[in-house]
Amino acid sequence: MTESQASRISYTLPSSLESVDRVEQIAEELAKKAGIDEDEIYRVTMAVREAAVNAVLHGNSYDPEKSVTATFENTGNALVIRITDQGKGLDPDTLPDPLAPENLLRGSGRGIFLIRSFMDEVHFRQLHPGTELTLIKNLGTAQTGS
Amino acid sequence: MSMKVSTRQVDGITILDLSGRITLGEGSVQLRDSVRDLLSKGSKHILLNLGDVNYIDSSGIGELVSAYTTVRNQGGELKLLNLTKKVHDLLQITKLYTVFDIKDDEASAIAAFKS
Numbered sequence: 001m002t003e004s005q006a007s008r009i010s011y012t013l014p015s016s017l018e019s020v021d022r023v024e025q026i027a028e029e030l031a032k033k034a035g036i037d038e039d040e041i042y043r044v045t046m047a048v049r050e051a052a053v054n055a056v057l058h059g060n061s062y063d064p065e066k067s068v069t070a071t072f073e074n075t076g077n078a079l080v081i082r083i084t085d086q087g088k089g090l091d092p093d094t095l096p097d098p099l100a101p102e103n104l105l106r107g108s109g110r111g112i113f114l115i116r117s118f119m120d121e122v123h124f125r126q127l128h129p130g131t132e133l134t135l136i137k138n139l140g141t142a143q144t145g146s
Numbered sequence: 147m148s149m150k151v152s153t154r155q156v157d158g159i160t161i162l163d164l165s166g167r168i169t170l171g172e173g174s175v176q177l178r179d180s181v182r183d184l185l186s187k188g189s190k191h192i193l194l195n196l197g198d199v200n201y202i203d204s205s206g207i208g209e210l211v212s213a214y215t216t217v218r219n220q221g222g223e224l225k226l227l228n229l230t231k232k233v234h235d236l237l238q239i240t241k242l243y244t245v246f247d248i249k250d251d252e253a254s255a256i257a258a259f260k261s
Contacts (some may be wrong), residue, residue: 017171028190042232050204053170078206107212110240117239 001052015060015068015085023070027081029068030072034079034139043118044079044137050111051133054127059085059131079121079137086130148172149199150213151180159187162224165198168206177206181224191259192221195252197228202236214246223247227255233240 002105002106011018011026027048061068066086073080075077098110116122121136149166163181167173186194196212202210210226217224225247229237237243249255 020170046201046203049169053203053205057170098230104241104245105211107208107215108204110207113240114204114236 010071013068015056015062020056024049031086034074045142046110047118047135048081050115054111055083058062059087078139080134083133090131091127092124149176157256158194159191159259161186161193161195167201169203170205174205174209185220192224193227193255195227196233199200202233223259225255259260
């Protein structure tokens with residue numbers, strides 16, 4: 001399902017790995033169209049992929065009854081991507097620090113860290129149920145490709 | 147989109163030449179299965195050649211870490227070879243660059259394994 005409103009496009013997708021790949025692909029197209037350089041395209045794309053993985057895997061636990069909503073917008077000043085799940089919610093303050101020595105060799109727990117590293121702003125909103133992640137890349141700070 | 151794995155032996159070291167993406171799902175599972183398979187056959191000196199790996203997500207990073215600890219816990223050694231800039235940068239920001247033994251030359255990587 002697609003809803004277009006000016007430059008904002010919203011997709012409602014099933015809780016699957018295919019949806020993660022689709023969201024990643026759309027994010028890449030959005031970033032390329034914005035004219036930012038390749039490194040920034042990579043960072044935006046990976047951050048959005050991680051957010052989608054989070055929603056599908058940790059939020060909705062692959063539940064076929066639950067969906068993920070992904071909204072993409074280029075405001076002119078920034079790329080704004082919102083990923084929403086219908087899971088039990090996520091408190092970012094309770095996540096272990098993946099850079100702490102005791103966590104370095106953990107096999108998971110780096111997704112949110114990478115999102116925060118690669119985007120200019122990351123906001124969490126609890127929806128009861130569900131979590132909305134808003135990822136923002138300021139176009140003023142992102143280097144342009146040409 | 148997916149990852150390819152090929153295996154070769156050089157001086158008693160098993161080299162896994164990986165290409166493509168190590169991401170949640172197929173790529174991560176392939177890496178896990180490949181390393182487990184080698185360990186079950188007694189191959190404990192493993193060199194992961196990441197020269198043609200153009201993309202790793204957090205799941206793939208986790209899988210590299212798990213492979214490293216699994217091999218080490220069984221008395222073996224796992225090293226990384228030929229990181230692309232993107233993978234190098236990822237390991238830098240996750241502070242894993244100092245955890246892994248990373249080489250950029252196959253011959254010296256082979257020589258660095260203890261017999």
